[in-house]
Amino acid sequence: MEIRKNVSLQDKHTFGLPWKSRFFCELTKKEQIPNFLNFAKENKVPVLILGGGSNLLPTEKFKGLVIQNKLTGKEILKETKDAIILQVAAGEDWHKLVMWSLRKNMYGLENLSLIPGTVGGAVVQNIGAYDVDIQRFVTEVIAYSLVTGKKKVFTHKECKFDYRNSLFKSSDKWLVVSVTLALPKKFTPVLTYKPLWGLKDSTSPVTAKQVSQEVIKIRRSKLPDWKKIGTAGSFFANPRISKTKAEQLKKHHPDIPLFNNYGSKKITVPAGWLVEHSSLSLKNREEFLYHKHALIIVNNDKGGNVSITKGKRTHAVITRIQNKVSQEFGVLLRPEVRIF
Ligand SMILES: Cc1cc2nc3c(=O)[nH]c(=O)nc-3n(C[C@H](O)[C@H](O)[C@H](O)COP(=O)(O)OP(=O)(O)OC[C@H]3O[C@@H](n4cnc5c(N)ncnc54)[C@H](O)[C@@H]3O)c2cc1C
Structure with missing residues (x-):
């Protein structure tokens, strides 16, 4: 049975509270979407899309269907003079994507290293850190309506990105399945955030890997380790x-x-x-x-x-x-x- 009843979500979110949902399923293929949405409709229950659970605080049992996004995969769609156009499934781990992109000489995401959660969650929240936010790289988002079940391709403008916000966060009516990013081939460091100023003093030009490592170091010193706290x-x-x-x-x-x-x-x-x-x-x-x-x-x-x-x-x-x-x-x- 793809949909389970009365499931513990304690290890599926970073606050680590004994949270439960009445119904739970994992989305591993886009073809499952109509079945899951029909199930919620037939049982007259609300739907909650869950990514890595790193941006939520539960206060009571969720009385509907939790769909955890486990869609994975990434594909280089094309290469332009200046950028790599990359499509990533929304269930991919954000930090792993950042590390992968740097290994492949695609730049821009280094300041966003070590943010927990999924690629889908990152777009919903328009994640940002150290004077960079994800929206500057997003060219397209593919999402399914939780109301009609229909697929829609959103342009950057249609995503209505704002500071830590997007259409997907403010409306709560979409299931994001993939995100297209244009990642520059040339590295341009963003070192405007004061704790990164030290990198400007280096005698040789700073690399994206160094920026990422410094961001990771700062985050580890300032933020609690969510695996323990x-x-x-x-x-x-x-x-x-x-x-x-x-x-x-x-x-x-x-x-x-x-x-x-x-x-x-x-x-x-x-x-x-x-x-x-x-x-x-x-x-x-x-x-x-x-x-x-x-x-x-x-x-x-x-x-x-x-x-x-x-x-x-x-x-x-x-x-x-x-x-x-x-x-x-x-x-x-x-x-x-x-x-x-
Ligand atoms: C230690 C720590 C540090 C953090 N640092 C930062 C930071 O520097 N900057 C920052 O911006 N955030 C930060 N966050 C917050 C969080 O990591 C991000 O917002 C992250 O992008 C959330 O992704 P997620 O997959 O965990 O989303 P979840 O927590 O699973 O979901 C958050 C919201 O997005 C919705 N959602 C998730 N996936 C989808 C989808 N595919 N389709 C539609 N809706 C979806 C959910 O329904 C929910 O409303 C931090 C969190 C922690 C624990």
Whole structure:
């Protein structure tokens, strides 16, 4: 039977909570899609597409059908003067793809090394790190509608990419099956992020492999190892506010770091700074907030005797953080992580 009942998802997401779904199946061939969607329709249950489970916080049993994307494969479609056009199945592991692309002298993804999850999840979230996001390489996405079951090829523009967002994340109505990337043949380092500045001082030109290794080193020193500590990375996106709001904040908090990037008129405020500088007081702070960074919400009981109510309690802490920051700075913190 391809669809199983009452399945544990504890080892299928990085928070490591004892999460369950009423129905569960693995998508290994695109031909299975109509059967799975018909099953959900006949049983009148919602569908949740699961990748690597690294961007979600479960708070209760999922009462529908979880389809875990296990579609694999990658194909070079063509080579232009400047780029390799590569189509990748959405169930491929993101970090392994980055390592593979570098071995094959395809560049651009090095700053996105070591981000957990699948290629599909990466496009849904428009992953970003160290001043690079995936959308700059995406030329096409193929997805199936969860409503009609029909296939659609999305151009870059139709994906409506935005900061840590896309049409697929905001609408929740698509199953992404493959992504086409145009990866440059010439390496152009992006070293604008301060911790990478050290690479500029080297006497010989920096290589993509060195950038990737440095990114991996920084991430290992800053972020918890999700295999041991439950987490979904940074919980909140950095808010983007108007210039007027930024000026108001600067007046009251002269030390607040503000950035004008992503080529927009908006100003970015680090969500971590807002949390750290709020008067949030949590009796059991270390139970929920990573000791090195307040933006990283953790489950320190991963692998231990923990119940799904921990997800609910974590959600309550998240709401408290949002309320505090909103009351004290007038800024809304938007979770990057999906809460189920
Ligand atoms: C330690 C750690 C560090 C992280 N660092 C970063 C970082 O630097 N930058 C960053 O942007 N993110 C980061 N993340 C978050 C996360 O790794 C990424 O968002 C990742 O791309 C999620 O992919 P996934 O396959 O695990 O998605 P999942 O968690 O499985 O799913 C996330 C959402 O996407 C949907 N989804 C997944 N696959 C598909 C699909 N094929 N079709 C349609 N919908 C789909 C799901 O329904 C869900 O709503 C980090 C997470 C951890 C644990």
